[in-house]
Amino acid sequence: MLERLLTVLKARFGSAPALTEAPKGVDVLADMADRRVMRRYLDKPVDPALVETLCAVALSAPSKSDLQQTDIVIVSDKGQREKLEALLPDNPWVKAAPVFLVFCGNNRRHRLLFEWRGRPFVNDHLDAFFNAAVDAGIVLATFVAAADRAGLGTCPISAIRNHAEAVSEILGLPDHVFPVAALGMGWSSFAGVMSPRLGLEVTVHRDRYDESGLRDKIAAYDKRRESVQPYKTQRYVSTFGESDSYGWSEDKARQYSVPERAGFGAFVRKKGFTLD
Template structure:
């Protein structure tokens, strides 16, 4: 949507008109965030190393819980290692094709080593420590994504790397207290892509208490809006051999089918093997 207003971008994404008026502070940045999209197809053009390092500096300028800075990233530059990861996830060829591929990590190791260096005990070996490192990593990764998009680059998160958490940790030599959060492809987009419609704000924004009393009608409306824009052909419906073909297929049917299959139930044991307490 070239030259779209903030109100247009919100309506396109959420199906509701919110007009902040003219002369909005930071309008260009807000519009860029509202227009952001995932890219899985990249031009055959490298990302200059100084630009990549600048984007990483932006990433690690993100908020960090109590300034503990428990996030990190591993740039996967070894062709053999990249090919191995791509081979684990063959339905995502962009892992092999992107000019840059990286794995974002939660790093609870650094602070524990610092405690040892300073002769202090680490007194937080429990679930909240895991959540803190994960949140730090997610904040840094999203900041990287937004910085990359501001520079004209596109990206695609790869949560499927966690399907192979132990093998990935072995391949990338992650020591105890370090764990993968997501992969990320990066490159110059070779096409514009499209803005993905999101659930209505009324389902995500709550005031004073959690309220999903209108879930059914809001999701039904969202399904219709999303399918009207990007219809799902019957042959693209998920798990037709198990669930058949639905005449009213939409986001909710697709996601219900997706999560009906157990996935990554070995992640907890892996994290524990990395030495992180989850109690």
């Protein structure tokens, strides 16, 4: 199994750590390193009790100061699903997913403790929002890992934040509760495709942050990714034209050349957060 783990890591990152002895759980590590985003599913329902079980496993994840600032909304009502799907016409895999969940940061419960005990909420600044958002992200990642172990495929949907206010209204989210991401889930209809990642020399640092040679390293990653997972289309050709070489860096530069989610800060403040 060590050989499989190293093979998977090399396929993902272009190189693998010099690991010579299989650690405990090497088979699980190999499976985790080999995980695939899944946007195509079998026409087969997922037991609601299994969905709730995965929620419980995910909510067992670490939580900042035991504040437990994450909620998961399981959207199973047809009308509710249709309202959310209508907000995401560019994400057809949302409709395809048998299960649809929304992961929310929740700083409301913490604040209510102060209200119930008649104490001032003195830490009313950016960290209150940040802690809840990070907690929700940790729970989302844990849910994805748990679903993988159960044989289910998942696809996180950050575009839910493009319509944060509408989502909040549809789900009835009160002040200090906000959507972080949605997640589609179902039984996988194929093995999925591995997305190569930036090399470990770019994202793993020793003692201090280091971006020496970064441009060359990203150029090398562009070539590696284009050779194994070329982009099928190029973004905004009418603006930028067709590129002979279209790698990850060009795609991401084009993707975020268009304003997106500019109103999210205003939404968060409307939800009652002070972002100072």
